[in-house]
Amino acid sequence: MTWPNQRPTTGPRESGPHDSPRPPLTPRSGPAGAPGWAIRGTGSHLPRRRVRSEEVSRSLGLDPGWIERRTGIRERRVAADTEASSDLAAHAARRAMADAGIRPDDVGLIVLGTSTPDELGPSTACRVQALLGARHAAAFDVAAACTGFVYGLQSAVGWLATQRGAPPHALVIGVEVYSKFLDPGDRGTAALFGDGAAAAVVGPVPSPYGIGPITLGSDGTRAGDVLIPAGGGRRPASAQTLAERGHTIHMDGRAVRDFIAATFPRLVAEAVDGAGIKPADLALVVPHQPNPALVASLAPDAGLEPAQLAIAGHDVGNIGAASLPYALDTALRARPSAPGDLVLLAGFGAGLTWGHTIVTWPPS
Known part of the structure; x- marks a missing residue:
C-alpha cells in the first residue's frame, strides 16, 4: 500500500485508531520505568516547483513514461536558485x-x-539553528548520506542520555537539494533525485515506550558506488x-540496485530477530526509498505485506537523508x-552505510 500524501503544516496529530494502548513487544534496555527517548513530532517541507517525470524523460531523449515505469516516481520537487538546504x-x-x-x-x-x-563549513545545522532562533541548542551535521536520519537518531539519543541541564529535546533533520548537484544529461541520476526536507523531534518518554537499540553499519570499500x-x-x-562535471552525483546504478535488494530484507531480518518478534508484528515499516518501485517489490523478500510499508517516494523521488x-x-x-x-526505520545509502x-510508539 502507498500511504497518501497528507501533511498538515501545523497543529497536533490526532489520536490513533485504537481504543487503548497495546503492550509493547520490543524489549527495552534499562530497568523498568527508566526514562527513554521517543519521536514526539514530525514535519516536512518541499520546494514549490514540481517537475514531472514525463518532462525529465523527454529531456533525456526517453519515452515519456520510461522513468515512472522503472521507478514509480511521478514527479519531484526542485529548489529555487535562492533556496539552500538550510532553508x-x-x-x-x-x-x-x-x-x-x-x-x-x-x-x-x-x-x-x-x-x-x-557550504563545506560551517555545518548546515548551525545555519538552521540561527534560522530557528534555537539559542540553547548545540548543532552539527552527520555525513551518512541516505542513512543520515538513522545516524542522527543515534547521535540525538546518545546526547540526550548524557546531558545535564540542557533542554530535553533534539531535532533530527534530513535534507537535500540534489538538483544543484545533478548532471541533467545523466539518466541514472537525473531520473531519481529530488529536493526536500523532513525532521523529527526526539524527547523524553517513560519506559517501555521509545526508540529501541539502533544498529549502524558501513562498508567504506564501496564509497565509490x-x-x-x-x-x-x-x-x-x-x-x-568543472569541465568534467566532478561536482555532480556519480552513481554505479547496477551496484546500488544490488545493494538495496540485498540490504533492505537483511535489515528487516536483523531488526525483528534482535527484538524477538516476527515481521508481521510490525505496524509500520519505513524504509529509505531511492527507487520506490524497487523497494516496494522487496516486501515479500523481507517477509512483509505491502500494507506494512510506508512508500512516499512516488511524488518526491529520492530525497536522500530526508527520504x-x-x-x-x-x-x-x-x-x-x-x-x-512497533515502527521499523530502515536506512541505507552511500558510503556505503546502513542502519x-x-x-x-509512545502515547500522544
Missing part, C-alpha cells in the same frame, strides 16, 4: 516543533543529515573538475500510529 530544513523543523508542541528554546540539540550542505567526486580536499574545485523521515511524516499524517505500535531501529 528547507528550517521549514521542516518548524513543522516538527509545532507537531510536538515545543518552542525553539526547548531544543537542546540539532543534528542534521545531508550530502548537499550550504555513489559520490560527488570533486569539491573536497582530494579534488578541490578547478576548471578541470526516510519524509515517508514517516507522510504515513503518520495519513494514519497516526497507536501507543505500542535500523524499532520504535515502540
Whole structure:
C-alpha cells in the first residue's frame, strides 16, 4: 500500500485508531520505568516547483513514461536558485516543533543529515539553528548520506542520555537539494533525485515506550558506488573538475540496485530477530526509498505485506537523508500510529552505510 500524501503544516496529530494502548513487544534496555527517548513530532517541507517525470524523460531523449515505469516516481520537487538546504530544513523543523508542541528554546540539540550542505563549513545545522532562533541548542551535521536520519537518531539519543541541564529535546533533520548537484544529461541520476526536507523531534518518554537499540553499519570499500567526486580536499574545485562535471552525483546504478535488494530484507531480518518478534508484528515499516518501485517489490523478500510499508517516494523521488523521515511524516499524517505500535526505520545509502531501529510508539 502507498500511504497518501497528507501533511498538515501545523497543529497536533490526532489520536490513533485504537481504543487503548497495546503492550509493547520490543524489549527495552534499562530497568523498568527508566526514562527513554521517543519521536514526539514530525514535519516536512518541499520546494514549490514540481517537475514531472514525463518532462525529465523527454529531456533525456526517453519515452515519456520510461522513468515512472522503472521507478514509480511521478514527479519531484526542485529548489529555487535562492533556496539552500538550510532553508528547507528550517521549514521542516518548524513543522516538527509545532507537531510536538515545543518552542525553539526547548531544543537542546540539532543534528542534521545531508550530502548537499550550504557550504563545506560551517555545518548546515548551525545555519538552521540561527534560522530557528534555537539559542540553547548545540548543532552539527552527520555525513551518512541516505542513512543520515538513522545516524542522527543515534547521535540525538546518545546526547540526550548524557546531558545535564540542557533542554530535553533534539531535532533530527534530513535534507537535500540534489538538483544543484545533478548532471541533467545523466539518466541514472537525473531520473531519481529530488529536493526536500523532513525532521523529527526526539524527547523524553517513560519506559517501555521509545526508540529501541539502533544498529549502524558501513562498508567504506564501496564509497565509490555513489559520490560527488570533486569539491573536497582530494579534488578541490578547478576548471578541470568543472569541465568534467566532478561536482555532480556519480552513481554505479547496477551496484546500488544490488545493494538495496540485498540490504533492505537483511535489515528487516536483523531488526525483528534482535527484538524477538516476527515481521508481521510490525505496524509500520519505513524504509529509505531511492527507487520506490524497487523497494516496494522487496516486501515479500523481507517477509512483509505491502500494507506494512510506508512508500512516499512516488511524488518526491529520492530525497536522500530526508527520504526516510519524509515517508514517516507522510504515513503518520495519513494514519497516526497507536501507543505500542512497533515502527521499523530502515536506512541505507552511500558510503556505503546502513542502519535500523524499532520504535515502540509512545502515547500522544
